[in-house]
Amino acid sequence: MALTYPIHIHSKTFSNESTPVIRDLEVALPGGEFVSLLGPSGAGKSTFLNILAGLDKDFEGNAALKQENGQPARISLMFQEPRLMPWLTICDNIMLVCEGTKTQRKHQALHWLQQVGLSGAENQYPAQLSGGMLKRAALARAFAYEPDVLLMDEPFSSLDIPAADSLRALLTQLHQARRITVVYVTHDINEALMLSDRILLLSSHPMQIIRDVAITEPHPRNVQSPALLALSQGFKQALTHPA
Numbered sequence: 001m002a003l004t005y006p007i008h009i010h011s012k013t014f015s016n017e018s019t020p021v022i023r024d025l026e027v028a029l030p031g032g033e034f035v036s037l038l039g040p041s042g043a044g045k046s047t048f049l050n051i052l053a054g055l056d057k058d059f060e061g062n063a064a065l066k067q068e069n070g071q072p073a074r075i076s077l078m079f080q081e082p083r084l085m086p087w088l089t090i091c092d093n094i095m096l097v098c099e100g101t102k103t104q105r106k107h108q109a110l111h112w113l114q115q116v117g118l119s120g121a122e123n124q125y126p127a128q129l130s131g132g133m134l135k136r137a138a139l140a141r142a143f144a145y146e147p148d149v150l151l152m153d154e155p156f157s158s159l160d161i162p163a164a165d166s167l168r169a170l171l172t173q174l175h176q177a178r179r180i181t182v183v184y185v186t187h188d189i190n191e192a193l194m195l196s197d198r199i200l201l202l203s204s205h206p207m208q209i210i211r212d213v214a215i216t217e218p219h220p221r222n223v224q225s226p227a228l229l230a231l232s233q234g235f236k237q238a239l240t241h242p243a
């Protein structure tokens, strides 16, 4: 019954490199779960995410995300930069990914803006919003597309700590309500522990999964709790001294 996305990347080598960035990476991504890809800088996390997104097809293996009926999964992407169209209002930016009549799309856009705490900002342009508000708008757009899978590459890394914490809490809330599959790239152990149902700990050169850990602590989480502190210590050790 439970949908999983089977992924097997035999090899990914950039044309200017002699050795693969990713080799023999096999994982079944469970549908509806929040999975973090946690690994050191330069490990190949973004490369892996680009492959999952279908943006990079130059690899050996199978990484097609498909629904149960064999159709391609609907995928939303969120990167470090919000990538909103500067010449469109926030509402129009969200409407771009909605379906239906103009009235229906506007209704959906306003719903999602309300969900992310941006009611009242719909007629503003991206340049008029703060960094945190822009991320909220990008999050609204990502969910408004009604994706099966949301791929996120360090989306909150440029924010100050309170803004990033508030966005993480919002993301957890939205994920718990919608239960879409989220694949989240980060090199921040605490961020992965705060957000994830499951953490794939990754090594570099070539990138491989060195641990696959389910995080069962209920939300909201406290990274200072004994269980999460112990996991954090274990991850630090594994990243410093990979087997």
Ligand SMILES: Nc1ncnc2c1ncn2[C@@H]1O[C@H](COP(=O)(O)OP(=O)(O)OP(=O)(O)O)[C@@H](O)[C@H]1O
Binding pocket: 014, 015, 016, 021, 039, 040, 041, 042, 043, 044, 045, 046, 047, 048, 187
């Ligand atoms: N387009 C490219 N052409 C050549 N090499 C690349 C390209 N993109 C990434 N690389 C190399 O592949 C390796 C993995 O990069 P990638 O950005 O996927 O790592 P990452 O784990 O996401 O790192 P970070 O956390 O710093 O963003 C790095 O050595 C990088 O230099």
